[in-house]
Amino acid sequence: MAREQRQDAPARRQVVKFTFFRVDPAWRRLPAEERERAKAELCAAVESFGDRLIIRSYSLIGMRGDADLLLWQIGDRLEDAQELTTAVFSTAMGPYLSVPHSYLAMTRRSIYVSPDEGGAPASRAAIAPAEAKYMFVYPFVKTRDWYKLPKETRQAMMDEHIAVGHRYPSVKLNTTYSYGLDDQEFVVAFETDEPADFLDLVMELRETQGSAYTLRDTPIFTCIAMELREALDSLGAPGDAAIRRTAEQLAEAGSWARVAAVEELPEGGAAAVYFRGDQVALFNLEGRIYALGNRCSHANGPLAEGQIEGGCVTCPYHGSRFDLASGRPQGGPAVKPVPTYQVRVEDGTVFLAAGEPVYG
Numbered sequence: 001m002a003r004e005q006r007q008d009a010p011a012r013r014q015v016v017k018f019t020f021f022r023v024d025p026a027w028r029r030l031p032a033e034e035r036e037r038a039k040a041e042l043c044a045a046v047e048s049f050g051d052r053l054i055i056r057s058y059s060l061i062g063m064r065g066d067a068d069l070l071l072w073q074i075g076d077r078l079e080d081a082q083e084l085t086t087a088v089f090s091t092a093m094g095p096y097l098s099v100p101h102s103y104l105a106m107t108r109r110s111i112y113v114s115p116d117e118g119g120a121p122a123s124r125a126a127i128a129p130a131e132a133k134y135m136f137v138y139p140f141v142k143t144r145d146w147y148k149l150p151k152e153t154r155q156a157m158m159d160e161h162i163a164v165g166h167r168y169p170s171v172k173l174n175t176t177y178s179y180g181l182d183d184q185e186f187v188v189a190f191e192t193d194e195p196a197d198f199l200d201l202v203m204e205l206r207e208t209q210g211s212a213y214t215l216r217d218t219p220i221f222t223c224i225a226m227e228l229r230e231a232l233d234s235l236g237a238p239g240d241a242a243i244r245r246t247a248e249q250l251a252e253a254g255s256w257a258r259v260a261a262v263e264e265l266p267e268g269g270a271a272a273v274y275f276r277g278d279q280v281a282l283f284n285l286e287g288r289i290y291a292l293g294n295r296c297s298h299a300n301g302p303l304a305e306g307q308i309e310g311g312c313v314t315c316p317y318h319g320s321r322f323d324l325a326s327g328r329p330q331g332g333p334a335v336k337p338v339p340t341y342q343v344r345v346e347d348g349t350v351f352l353a354a355g356e357p358v359y360g
Helices: 025-029 032-047 078-089 144-148 151-166 195-206 209-213 228-233 247-253
Strands: 015-023 054-059 069-075 097-106 134-142 172-177 186-192 214-216 221-225 256-261 270-275 278-285 288-293 307-309 312-314 321-323 329-331 343-346 349-353
Touching: 015 025, 015 078, 015 186, 025 032, 032 078, 032 228, 054 221, 054 228, 069 078, 069 134, 069 228, 078 097, 097 172, 097 186, 134 144, 134 195, 144 209, 151 195, 151 209, 186 195, 209 214, 256 270, 256 278, 288 343
Parallel strands: none
Antiparallel strands: 015 069, 015 097, 054 069, 134 186, 134 214, 134 221, 172 186, 256 349, 270 278, 278 288, 307 312, 312 321, 321 329, 343 349
């Protein structure tokens, strides 16, 4: 059996970092070969942290004038986010990068109850990016008068807020907390494939009673999800449209990466690892290693902390069961599969294929 999680044990919180970069226009005037080298170094630097952080990249070209790129980082330690930024500035592109906006936060369990959690405080200890096309990010601060209100009054306002959100199921909210860590109190990130739905959601939220207690919720960033290489290409520069990835880069994209030693996975055991910016759960069942996306598709429960039985893993949060081989749900509230990864075991080492994960 995989290790069990105590029901009363506090969930481990994640560090969440939103780093917005602006590229000096002088970079576009460099020779094409220098720009290509700078892009390759930056991509390699960010990818090297894929075993420590979940990393998503976004382009803001054409969306804002003060930021060009966003790296959304989710991990376990403050030091990983700090070291990633150092690595970025150490590349050939570093001298041409500045950070006009930067937001630091952590996950935590909400103090307000949510119908989605059966009347319990909403669990936000883990974030699983939705792979949506667009993300809208902004810092958020409540007025001090909000905190003077009785808890029951605030809960009633939050009930109205939650009810509005439920009318827009295409928009996923990620709320993170910055109290004492950064200048704002929250950082909110909305993921969706339908920008119009987000616009309508925000307009409707403005009419709720709780909106009167908002002190600040700007600046707002409209971000388009892209692989980092694609986001860098979106910066635009003479000749870049004609540059293609080399055969060596293509070969690298199809290679295998070491993620764990077999001895770290005893029979019936499980472990969570970071791989190419994603969190992956490894399972050892009867001598075969399986690899699934670690976050349950229902409420982001950590599958590596679930129980293995009958070729399935059961999420420790709400009991959703997933087939280890296919990632398809086999019971419980989850209806969407979790991604699976190709696994190779060689000389006591577990490798994962560097291609895209498979769903179902």
